[in-house]
Amino acid sequence: MLKVDNVLKNYKKGGLFSSERQNVLKGVSFECENGECLGIIGESGSGKSTLGRLLLGIEKPDSGMVLFDGENVVDRKVRLGSISAVFQDYKSSINPFYTVEDAILEPMKIQNKSRKENKDKVVNLLNQVGLPASYRNKYPHVLSGGEVQRVCIARAISTEPKCIILDEAISSLDVSVQTQVLELLKELKRIYNMSYIFITHDLQAAAYICDRIIIFRDGQIEEIVGIEQLKDVQSVYARKLLQSLITF
Numbered sequence: 001m002l003k004v005d006n007v008l009k010n011y012k013k014g015g016l017f018s019s020e021r022q023n024v025l026k027g028v029s030f031e032c033e034n035g036e037c038l039g040i041i042g043e044s045g046s047g048k049s050t051l052g053r054l055l056l057g058i059e060k061p062d063s064g065m066v067l068f069d070g071e072n073v074v075d076r077k078v079r080l081g082s083i084s085a086v087f088q089d090y091k092s093s094i095n096p097f098y099t100v101e102d103a104i105l106e107p108m109k110i111q112n113k114s115r116k117e118n119k120d121k122v123v124n125l126l127n128q129v130g131l132p133a134s135y136r137n138k139y140p141h142v143l144s145g146g147e148v149q150r151v152c153i154a155r156a157i158s159t160e161p162k163c164i165i166l167d168e169a170i171s172s173l174d175v176s177v178q179t180q181v182l183e184l185l186k187e188l189k190r191i192y193n194m195s196y197i198f199i200t201h202d203l204q205a206a207a208y209i210c211d212r213i214i215i216f217r218d219g220q221i222e223e224i225v226g227i228e229q230l231k232d233v234q235s236v237y238a239r240k241l242l243q244s245l246i247t248f
Ligand SMILES: Nc1ncnc2c1ncn2[C@@H]1O[C@H](COP(=O)(O)OP(=O)(O)OP(=O)(O)O)[C@@H](O)[C@H]1O
Pocket: 011, 012, 024, 042, 043, 044, 045, 046, 047, 048, 049, 050, 051
């Protein structure tokens, strides 16, 4: 279980010699159960990606804690192999000099398995994300956006993590490909019983895949709502935000 406990984060604002700080996260607390998909929706600049980086442990909160199964994710040992990520910018997520196989193998190196075992697993993973085994020798620049994102997903699940942070993971894809990738994510979640933190601007996608949604506003949680109660959100801001995101 992922537990976020009163997390605060600020960044320096302005130029090199400025002492002004911007409070980006202002006391965020929530829990994500094992196997749950928790969406985070909020306006641009509200701090969603910053929160995502803190959940991944690649940045530290100024105060508060992110705990994974009771242990602080700031400790590399806690997060390695257990929490992974898929980002929007799939093109720069993969080293252009790596083949698909190298990219997927990279996070698996921390596990004490033989190279043969890992290579066999790459074929299985490609199969699971709907790509042929022959793709393992290809370089990312010859793949379509949807295919690269599938490789990123294969890499993210390669260590069989308990939790994946998906930060606008489908936003750069064509709408038809988005649907396929959402289906894939749903299926993989079922197979591996992982939890997802699904950061997005896409309300339809969130409604499709998430169990609960956090409405995020200016570095704080405005409301947490179960997907069945989405149309009954309490706060005026949450209602307006959701209305603005409905695109059909
Ligand atoms: N490393 C950083 N240094 C300084 N300021 C930062 C840094 N990272 C984020 N910020 C600032 O924090 C605020 C929140 O940014 P963040 O990217 O977390 O928002 P977001 O909700 O994910 O936005 P978007 O939906 O547009 O991606 C922004 O004002 C941004 O400029």
